[in-house]
Amino acid sequence: MTLLRQHAPSRRCFIPPIPELSDAAQWLGEAADCVVAGCLPEARQLVAKADLPLIAAYTAFVTGAVNPLVHWQASMPIGMKEVPRSAQRMPPAGRERAIYARDGWRCRYCGVRIIERAARTRLHRLIPEVARWGTRNADKHSALAALSASLDHVVPHSRGGSNEESNLVTACNACQFGRGQWTLEEVGFIDPREFKPALDAWDGLTRLGV
Secondary structure, three states: OOOOOOOOOOEOOOOOOOHHHHHHHHHHHHHHHHHHOOOHHHHHHHHHHOOOHHHHHHHHHHHOOOOHHHHOOOOOOOOOOOOOOOOOOOOOHHHHHHHHHHOOOEOOOOOOEOEOHHHHHHHHHHOOOOOOEOOOHHHEOHHHHHOEOEEEEOOOHHHOOOOOHHHEEEEOHHHHHHHOOOOHHHHOEOOHHHOOOOOOOOOOOHHHOO
């Protein structure tokens, strides 16, 4: 028995992504092109431009304190039974990267373009004064944090979800950490696997290398 009710699937993510996320991805993509071309001053300007306070506020709103109007759930189920879990939490790096490519380097929930973590690290090493990556959220570049690639278990790992590719999808920061251990039914999400991934020239900034 739980204190949670399930919802009929009716939405793809908690709240629609703000337009600034798309703008920031565009500027970071242009910055990557500048890095490849050896134009660090231009890259520095573009990365700084993408560090928008509104993006940080958006991410914090979805991943922060539970808001029933947004998350629909007030707590995890009471008395949730223990379920067998896979010993391996995440797949190997090569398989993880292949899943990102399969998904077009986009969040399968809200659709925003996401960025490979290795590319984020390279930007930080090259231009740390603008590609900020500190220990606190406030010390991280808002867009590099919000758009960092991660794998999400459609059926949460803590609820018995497997590490098979069929149960793993690409997610942005907000969709990944906003849902946590809740199931799709508990938050009213439409299964992201029902929608084909958008495939185009976006490469998650993998052209920056490692």
